[in-house]
Amino acid sequence: MALPEAVLAASRPYPLPAGFRPSYGTAGFRAVADLLHSTMFRCGILMAARALKTRQITGICITASHNPAPDNGVKLVEPSGEMLCQEWEAYANELANAGSDAELAAAVEGLLGREGIAAPGPGTVLIAHDTRPSGPGLAAAAAAGVRCLGLEPEMCGLLTTPQLHWMVMRRNRGKAAGEADYYAALAGAYAQLVAGTQPLGQTLYVDCANGVGAPKLAALAGQLAPAGLTLELRNTGDGVLNGGCGSDFLQKDRQLPSQFEGVAPGTRCCAVDGDADRLMYFTPLEGGGKALLFDGDRIAVLAAMLVKDLISALPGGAGADVRVGIIQTAYANGAASDYIRDNLGCGVEVTPTGVKYLHEAAHRYDVGVYFEANGHGTVLFSKAFLAQMQQLAGESKAAADLLALSVVINQAVGDAISGILMVEAALRRRGWGLPQWAALYTDLPSRQLKVKVADRAAIVTTDAETRVAEPRGLQAAIDAAVAGVPRGRSFVRPSGTEDVVRVYAEAESQEAADALADAVARLVHAKAGGVGPAP
Template identity: 80%
Template sequence: MAVHSIEQAVASSSRAYVLPPGFRPSYGTAGFRAVADLLHSTMFRCGILMAARALKTQQVTGICITASHNPAPDNGVKLVEPSGEMLCQDWESYANDLATAQTDAELAKRVMALLAAEGIPATGPALVMVAHDTRPSGPELAAAFADGVRCLGAQVQMCGLLTTPQLHWMVMSRNLGAPWAESDYYSALAGAYQRLVAGTQPLGQPLYMDCANGVAAPKMAALATALAAAGAPLALHLLNTGEGVLNGGCGSDFLQKDRQLPSNFQGVPPGARCCAVDGDSDRLMYFTPLQEAGGRALLFDGDRIACLSAMLLKDLISQLPPAAQDVSVGIIQTAYANGAASRYIRDNLGCSVEVTPTGVKYLHEAAHHFDVGVYFEANGHGTVLFSKTLLARLEQLKEESRAAFELLALAVVINQAVGDALSGILLVEAALRRKGWGLDQWAALYTDLPSRQLKVTVADRAAIVTTDAETRVSQPAGLQAAIDAAVAAVPNGRSFVRPSGTEDVVRVYAEAETQDAADGLAATVARLVHARAGGVGPAP
């Protein structure tokens, strides 16, 4: 398509997707996110962006239309690189530039400036894959995105209903020249899981899975069918499969924030092995109902999944031939990691630890610093990345070393593109089976410090500026000193605040020796934020 024709196509097509008055989308930690009715222009412009990225790289790119753990009326975008990873950070500024253009002509000029700056040809083959979750707004927003892709003469492949990690995996596999269909995803994971658990005994009780009334329900059912066909069946009870509201009183985010059993779990017996995912199935939390009244749950969060994963890795690496055991294993954490988990990793696992700002894009990047990088945010979003160098070494050893063979299987079970709750379930189940552990043994690794998370609604989240991997506040002046004073008054206290990456709130985290102390510290810090950072509405 000629340059002049592209500019005309963008300006003409964008008339159907007007930026809503007063709406200023901002690319957060995981893309754009807002009430779905506001996002048609954003989707259209993201279509242009990802077509440009496909033309630039001469590879397939993708997008999943989802708002993850947000309420059902919201929606958003997660943009997929040819590697299957999230959009490279260098292009986030282009995403903001296009999304905030006020007129059709301004948008067309910004598109042409992007193409010129990146040396992107005006013609050439390009393909973008698009999927969506179960939100009612998904198909309509996918159509807006597709119109944006076509403005640059690129092709779009509508993949329909998928989990976000499935779409990432499919883009990665397609660009690697490997089988990439949805059915290939199930067969790859199931076959690798069978190799990992061969010779071990099933855990002896079913896994109760909270599907968050989202896309996980049909996709986990399909994976279960593949597992049975591979000779490694997983006994499952799927709950919250779509009969209720997406992420409403259920799902991993609800479980983590409220520490209460999800809807429809009141009849599940105490001690049962349970897990929960979020709306687009990229977060995973294990839990079990407690004996005590009140519907409380004992959580096995991302910190515990990271520790269990690292233990499995260390076990397998120790079984490699001595000359091949020089494998660096790093665990990547954010400030949300429980202090007890950090101490256990440091004192017991012997792994390197790296701390990054909140946001999976930062953890994912840091995970590449090691032969094997393990990252799971406390909210359950994460994966295990194997370096290409290590995978090549393991391929050379797999005929003589069972451990090398099994490490290669592990690298297939756990999604190498992005955090994936379905593959994460297989990782946890395999690790527990290989150790012969129940939840009691997993829980006994360490005892979490009680914690509490709150959020404070503010007029502008940018009023909070943080440093030191988001553990300290530099603006507004005086807030950090006030937080320090509040923390000093609480035994084993720790607290930090950070602006949300997805909404105009400030998130507050607190830890202490007792739950009452953690609750009180979180409330104190939330009031400080409200008073000093432009809180909206009554103080917490």
Template identity: 45%
Template sequence: MSGIRGHLPKEQIEAYSELHPKARHLLFSYGTAGFRTLGVVLDSVLFRVGILAALRSKKLDGKTIGVMITASHNPEDDNGVKLVDPRGEMLEVAWEQHASTLANAPNEEFLDALENFIRTTRIDLSKPARVVYARDTRPTGESLVKALEDGLKAIGAEGRDAGITTTPILHYLVKAINTKGTKEEYGEDSEDGYFQKMSEAFRKLVSGRPRIQPLIIDCANGVGAPIAKKLSQYLGETLPFALYNADTATPGALNNNCGADYVKTTQRPPPSLIGVLQQGQRACSLDGDADRLMYYFIDERGYFTLLDGDKIATLVAAFIVDLVKLAGLAESIKVGVVQTAYANGSSTKYLSERLPVRCVPTGVKHLHHAAEQFNVGVYFEANGHGTVLFSPSTLEKLETHEPSTPAQSTALKHLNNLTQLINQTVGDALSDVLLVEVVLAHKAYSAIEWNSLYSDLPNRLVKVHVPNRNAFKTEDAERRLVTPYGLQAKIDDLCKRYDGGRSFVRPSGTEDVVRVYAEAVLRSQADELAYRVAGMVYDEAGGEAIRRPKEFM
């Protein structure tokens, strides 16, 4: 192996590789959510991801890399895996293609592909390799962990099993391990450290405020259930939780008629909460790996009202802007919000009148990167995945700034505590729950008052199954179609016929479907616009028939 420093244990890798053969007919693609498909076909992928994670660690001088085995909000039969870089952020984009290449290499060519990859990326094999890994509650998780561990053994990497936990905790652990003993130390590298850091900050932030009423949490019958239960023990009566859909043992229960994705897409509460939710009472849903969050309540007319990622972003961003002003730092700390095309038009208008707003393509990696460009960057996808990022210079400023009045001192303390409360590595549903509850406590808002900050435009999201999603190319942060040629002009003409009409079309990143989003001033018009645009897509691509919801038929 000329040009490669160190030794690659080829015989060892070959022996383990034979235990995890790749089926010839399967093709895998590493996207924003990592690899994601049916759990039963991922064995070879997990073995190779173990080797890839070890090589990523060697490339970065032995820094610890994270591996999370989860399919988030997907059905229980699905599973997936994604790698986490040393600061707790997503895998460097350039390595996504490397991941796909190694996963798809035929069995007899895997070693050659591996050697070629090591050579082209100039990995020094003499460096140490450290990997921390975890999984959610899916039945296939246990066997996939064993395949991953075989990959680590094959290349001689040091592995740390974080067990069954949430995706955000795994991200937290990666950053905590890699910053240990440095001036950027993020926290104790354990679940206990995660709970302590957040609960202590929360207690300080709500100290002196009226007692907070219990919060109903739908745990999606996923890993968020045991983690929320542990967190509640740290919080005590500061914030009582009432946990529902906390069954992680019944087959098929995960994300079934519950969870953040169910609530967002159906725009109704989980059936298990009907009759439980009282008028005006706050409730929220996590997704299967607890990195998405949806709030909601029943209004005085008995109608379900959703408080999604857009509503969370507006609540949080406005609060932080106020604190920055009160701390006397408005000139030196600029707060901005990052959204995608899926953000409700009313939220964009509300935010744009108060602070800078950027629109980026769908996908956490785009939002996270754009948020890093601000001193304080707030990003939430409409689906409830999001967080707040404080730049290193801002963190230093908050620590060293000398307040000149008691009011400035109080605001500064609140900002510093927020940096401890918020999981800045990734969207974290439980951290975001505490963040929302802090803002509501400070503003003395009920869910009703929070919702009244602005009124969402009615919207509808539908999907069309197509033979080839790659025929649909977009520009302008996915808000406009480039191809098929002429389709965008037809959509523009159609939108003009509806009051407040807006619609865009984008291909899915993971399956052969095209997603159609539409909004308008009236619910009936938003529905009609969505299905008429979907009809255009169907005619253009020869897609499968769209199932219309009953309320539109």
């Protein structure tokens, strides 16, 4: 399919800013919003090509998630509802970095030729955005890119990122996929999961990060009340997006978000991020200002317990051969990993950092559970397992409840709103409050640092980023530093976005974790070309 002159004309309003070199990260492109119009235009072309290639529906969500309000970015959605396949990330980088209209035309023609896209055909691209002021303009740029390949985009307006992923997945399965359908599906499945149980008897306070989660949770809340779940929403848009609030603020600072100063210690609270794909539970601590966190590791453990409870209740030994796996990265707290291995009887698999790697690994199990420590994750059910549950559902409440759980927890991508319902159902079915959840295990103290280096590529890792292959001698030195530290563990990895090396350490005490992190940071600085004074 030859690229018409109209495409060259369409690209002229969207030149690549001088000196800007966008790089596709774990979940798309991000930068200061003013730099991104060319990137969004080219992503529109890319996802139109992906739609033509697959002859299905793809998606584009304009969002920078937990980043500050002046930033923006894009998340690209496969027909399955999952993130853009890794094989097409190279195309994304090539198009985004084309320096001129002619170079872009050549890159697009190359993509179409290599993928065998010879003529216009069926395909649709859904486009949505979060609450950032830059969103509508960047969405319009993406739409202009889609039109270049002869497709007309569907503008979905304001949505959470997980809602758009869910809609793409459902549309391609021929199922009802409107926003109202999303709320009805989640609320109905939640009501089934908690039927016959007692409400927890306390309002759930939700920090909405002044983002898109606020109006969407408000729309859902009325459908949850009949099932005994009452939400009180805070940080609903009057303040700064992700400013002193939201799941990322909680994880990094362990401080109470704004508007939570008067909430009593022990109260059940949770927080989402700017596009509502990350979830963190918390409660205020005595003394004011601090929060006790229930992070992604704890959410993963609770989810696995719920799954295991339901599988154990299946009739006739139907659950005996079900493979349940928990997928973690090296950042998972060692105490959580130990609890899973010692108490849950689940497989534990470690992948490189990045949700796309965890999601891929989760597909290898009948039920794959993954949550990064930052609260981004989900529970995936294989098609074969769900088909088995469909056959059993008429005679087994446990099978019917597993099917309901597969609806409550988003099967396309991590979803903070659906994650809230999963956590609430899991606690309610056990009759637990936060104290029982907290008592499962005690997190090992940890510390994260970063070391500025001349070239992060000097660090080469293996074994899911837990071991250093290059520079030679660094891993042996790290091993020696760890050897004398009770329950010590440390690893280093190059950043995906800047010339720094990230250092993680944990130990039996906070003082020991801090000291170990400092020692390993000095080793990295000495052996990997550190810039500036040693840490």
